[in-house]
Structures are given as structure tokens and as C-alpha cells.
Amino acid sequence: MDAARNPYTPGAGKAPPALVGRGRELEEGRVVVARTARGASADAPIFYGLRGVGKTVLLKALQNQAAAANWMTVEIEGKQESTEQHLSRRRLARGLVGAARSAVPRRQRMSDAWKRALGTIGSFSIAAGVTGVELSIDVQAGSGRGDSGDPTVDLEELVHDLVPALAESGIGLGIFVDEIQDLDPAMLSALVSVQHRAHQNSWPFHLYGAGLPNVPARLAEVRSYSERFHFVQIGALSPADARAALAEPAEAEGVTYQDAALDRLVDVSGGYPYFVQVFGDQAWRAAPGHAVITRQDADIAVAQGTAVLDESLFHSRWNRATPAQKKLMRAMAEDPVQSQISDLVARLGKRKPSDLSVARDELIKKGLIFAPERGYLRFTVPHMDDYLRRQVEE
Ligand SMILES: Nc1ncnc2c1ncn2[C@@H]1O[C@H](COP(=O)(O)OP(=O)(O)O)[C@@H](O)[C@H]1O
Ligand SMILES: [Mg+2]
Structure with a gap:
């Protein structure tokens, strides 16, 4: 086996050689597309789970399903940095312009529905700061709709004006938001509100999402519509699926593993899928040119892979924490799965839970910890x- 044939894909958002163990989620995605084609309502999923379980690649796979059915699809990502936050509207607008370019029926004369849709995309985009050169001629005809500056009003007008064109073409509009817990509140609230209206009116508009375990709580904070969401928890692979994720890509290259x-x-x-990819990658490297990966190779891969994970996953996150936050995390590490806040208070010699709340809130905002239930941290x-x-x- 050689490096050029190494089939493993360690890295955030990298599509794995085989998307193992996600058959149910992929089937749900197909149902959303099929129901939309029939003009029926559907619930697009919002994935949530720990880092490295494969949420981003799953979201991307569902976007690919929608794109294969000629939908307009737009992907945006929530950002933690405050300097990035106000840019979400512009990113959405740019994505819409690109999606419209590929969705608009080219050959025939453009229908009135599509003209109107493009007019609103144009004015929405210009208001969002997309420059004239980025807009195609067709899109440029601003209609004065979707440009009030109020994100919720504008997004509702935009989607409202797109619906007839989408319906005419029998397609949907899918907005795919990764790291949705970090999306700026104004944009998140606008998307949620439009999703709610779309559901009431059976509009072919779908908000798909992926993010950390605090996503259901985060969306409940934004609007009281959270009962409308179809939250899907994504977890680690079963041992059988993890085996398949390691063995199948190697087999396709003529390489087998000792049991x-x-x-x-x-x-x-x-x-955990990310760990599976890192250890598979290291096992491959530990046995260059061999047809069988042995137990000894696996031991080397564990040592190397652990070092890679420290570098790629843990060090940087640890280094971003302040001394007080580090103390809290060290105290948490003494518990096997999750920590009870009252235990942490005692362990750190504090008097009451609120003594920890600054560090706790900041670590949650940084996406390093979350509250799996009231009074606990993980x-x-x-x-x-x-x-x-x-x-x-x-
Ligand atoms: N179902 C899967 N089977 C095998 N590997 C996977 C699977 N899902 C994701 N991966 C791998 O796991 C890693 C993390 O995936 P990613 O989607 O970035 O996770 P998350 O967004 O949950 O942090 C990537 O290296 C990817 O190739
Ligand atoms: Mg991700």
C-alpha cells in the first residue's frame, strides 16, 4: 500500500470514502426532496452532536441530494468571531445569486415568476452589500423588495417572492447552515421565522442545520417555534459500523486488517468518525507497502494518532482558554462522562455555582463545553x- 492510495480522510468536513452508519439520515433527506417535488410539506433535519461525529459531511450529503434534484441550495456557516457575524447576510445573498444562476431555466424565455424572483434576489443582495459585478445581468434588476434592512422582513419577502418560481420549476430552496449555534442572532431568528411561515403555507423552503449539542436549546431561545424543528442527534458509530469504516476503504485498495x-x-x-479516520490514516502509514495491517501496526497507529489528535484537536482548544477556564476544565476532566456543577464547586473550593458561571458561560460560547442537562457540564x-x-x- 502506498501513500497515494491512502483512502482515509481525517479532517473537518472531509467526505469519507464510505459514509457508514448514516442510512436512516440519508433516507430522511431523500424523503424531504421527494415530498417537496410533490408539493407536500416536509421536515428538514437539524443535526446536533459532539465535534467530529460527522455532522458537516452529513449536512453536505443532504445538500448534494437536494442539488441533484435541481434545487436552489445555499450553504452558510455560523462564526464565533464578532467581526464575522454581520457578514452572514452577505454570504447568504452571494449564495442565493449563485444558486439562482444555476437554477433559472436557461433556454426558454424567462417566466414572469422567475423574473420577479430574480428581481427580489437582486435588491436583497444589493442591500446586503453584494457588489454589482458579482450579480449577473438578470439578477441585477432590483425590485425594491427584500431591502428594508430588517433581516426578518427581508428574508420573508425574498422567500415569498421566490415561491411561485420554485413551484413552477417543481424545486425547493434549501438553506444549509453549519455551526448553526454560532450564527448571528438576527440571521438565525430571521431563518427560523421564515421556516415557520414556510411550514404553515407549505412553501418549498427548507432550513437544514448542523451544530453542537446545545443547538436545540439555542434555537428554543431564539423563537418560540422550536417545536417545529426536526432535531436529529448524531452520535458515534456502532462498533460494527466503525469496523466497516476502517476495513471497507482498505479492502477496496486490496489491503486487509488482522482482526x-x-x-x-x-x-x-x-x-467517533474523526478518530476512526485519524487512526485508519496512521495504520495505513505504519504499514507501507504491506497487504495486511497487523496488530503491531495498529499499536503504532494508536501512538501516532494520539499525537496527531493532540496537535489537531486538543492543544489549540486548550490554548484558547483563560487560566480560570482551564481550571474549570481540569476539574471536569476528573469525571468520566459529565460533571455535576455542585461537585465542581466543591472541587474548586468555591462557595456557590454562580462563582463558576463566568468561566462556564465563556466556555459554552467558545463551543468547548455544553450543558447536557440542568446542573451538569460536558x-x-x-x-x-x-x-x-x-x-x-x-
Ligand atoms: N459516517 C462516517 N463514516 C466514516 N467517517 C466519517 C463519517 N462521517 C464523518 N466521517 C469523518 O469524520 C471526520 C469528521 O467529520 P465532520 O463532518 O467534520 O464532523 P463534525 O462536523 O461532526 O465535527 C472527517 O474526517 C470525516 O471524513
Ligand atoms: Mg462540522
Whole structure:
């Protein structure tokens, strides 16, 4: 086996060689597309889960399904940096212009419905700061709709004006928002509100999302419409699926694993897709030119992979924390899965839970921890606790 044939894909958002264990979610995506084609209402999923479980690639796979049915699709990503936040509207507008270019029926004379739709996309985009050169001639004809400056009003007008054109072409408009917990509140609230109206009126508009475990709580804060969302929790792969995620891509390249090697890698990965890819990648590198990956290769892969994970996943997050936040995380690492806040208060020699709330809130905002239930905290990154325990030992 050589490096050029290495089939593993460690890296955020990198499409894996086989999207293992997500058959149900993919089927749900197909149902949304099929129902939309029939003019029926449908519930697009909002995925949530720990980091590295494969939410981004799943969201992308559903976007590909929609794009294959000729939908207008737009992808945007929530950003933590405050300097980035006000740009979401412009990113959405740019995406819409691009999507409209590929969706508009080209050959025939343009229908009135599409002319009107493009006019509104034009004025929405100009108001959002998209420059004239980025707009095609067709889109440029501003209609004065969707440019009031109020994100909710504008987005509703935009979608409202798009509906007849979408219906005429039998397609949907899908907005795919990754890291949705970090989307600026104005844009999030506008999208949620439009999604609500779309649902009431069976408009072919769908908000798809992916983000951290706090996403359901975050969306409930934004509007009282959260009962309308179809939240889907994405977790680690089952041991059988994790085995398949390791073995199948290798087999396709004529390479097999010893059973004991697979056992070891599945075990250390905990079934988390990102870890599976990192350890598979290292196993491949540990056995250059061999037809079989042995237990010994797997042991080397575990050592190397752990170092890679420290570098790529853990160090940078740890370094972003302030001393007070680090103390809180160290205290959390003493618990196996999640920590009870009252225990942390005692462990850190504080008097009451509110003594921890500044560090706690900042770590939640940074996306490092979340509250799995009232009075508890947990890391968003799998195995972060192991990493911190290793640090302490060293
Ligand atoms: N179902 C899957 N099977 C195998 N590998 C996967 C699967 N889903 C994701 N991956 C891999 O896991 C890693 C993390 O995926 P990503 O979508 O970025 O996770 P998240 O968005 O949840 O943090 C990537 O390296 C990707 O190739
Ligand atoms: Mg992601």
C-alpha cells in the first residue's frame, strides 16, 4: 500500500470514502426532496452532536441530494468571531445569486415568476452589500423588495417572492447552515421565522442545520417555534459500523486488517468518525507497502494518532482558554462522562455555582463545553477529558 492510495480522510468536513452508519439520515433527506417535488410539506433535519461525529459531511450529503434534484441550495456557516457575524447576510445573498444562476431555466424565455424572483434576489443582495459585478445581468434588476434592512422582513419577502418560481420549476430552496449555534442572532431568528411561515403555507423552503449539542436549546431561545424543528442527534458509530469504516476503504485498495488490529483501532476510536479516520490514516502509514495491517501496526497507529489528535484537536482548544477556564476544565476532566456543577464547586473550593458561571458561560460560547442537562457540564470534544488527564500526568 502506498501513500497515494491512502483512502482515509481525517479532517473537518472531509467526505469519507464510505459514509457508514448514516442510512436512516440519508433516507430522511431523500424523503424531504421527494415530498417537496410533490408539493407536500416536509421536515428538514437539524443535526446536533459532539465535534467530529460527522455532522458537516452529513449536512453536505443532504445538500448534494437536494442539488441533484435541481434545487436552489445555499450553504452558510455560523462564526464565533464578532467581526464575522454581520457578514452572514452577505454570504447568504452571494449564495442565493449563485444558486439562482444555476437554477433559472436557461433556454426558454424567462417566466414572469422567475423574473420577479430574480428581481427580489437582486435588491436583497444589493442591500446586503453584494457588489454589482458579482450579480449577473438578470439578477441585477432590483425590485425594491427584500431591502428594508430588517433581516426578518427581508428574508420573508425574498422567500415569498421566490415561491411561485420554485413551484413552477417543481424545486425547493434549501438553506444549509453549519455551526448553526454560532450564527448571528438576527440571521438565525430571521431563518427560523421564515421556516415557520414556510411550514404553515407549505412553501418549498427548507432550513437544514448542523451544530453542537446545545443547538436545540439555542434555537428554543431564539423563537418560540422550536417545536417545529426536526432535531436529529448524531452520535458515534456502532462498533460494527466503525469496523466497516476502517476495513471497507482498505479492502477496496486490496489491503486487509488482522482482526486484533481492527479491535484495537475501533476500541481507541470510541466509534467517533474523526478518530476512526485519524487512526485508519496512521495504520495505513505504519504499514507501507504491506497487504495486511497487523496488530503491531495498529499499536503504532494508536501512538501516532494520539499525537496527531493532540496537535489537531486538543492543544489549540486548550490554548484558547483563560487560566480560570482551564481550571474549570481540569476539574471536569476528573469525571468520566459529565460533571455535576455542585461537585465542581466543591472541587474548586468555591462557595456557590454562580462563582463558576463566568468561566462556564465563556466556555459554552467558545463551543468547548455544553450543558447536557440542568446542573451538569460536558465537553463538546470527545476524549477531551482523557487529553487533560494525560496533561496532568505529564
Ligand atoms: N459516517 C462516517 N463514516 C466514516 N467517517 C466519517 C463519517 N462521517 C464523518 N466521517 C469523518 O469524520 C471526520 C469528521 O467529520 P465532520 O463532518 O467534520 O464532523 P463534525 O462536523 O461532526 O465535527 C472527517 O474526517 C470525516 O471524513
Ligand atoms: Mg462540522
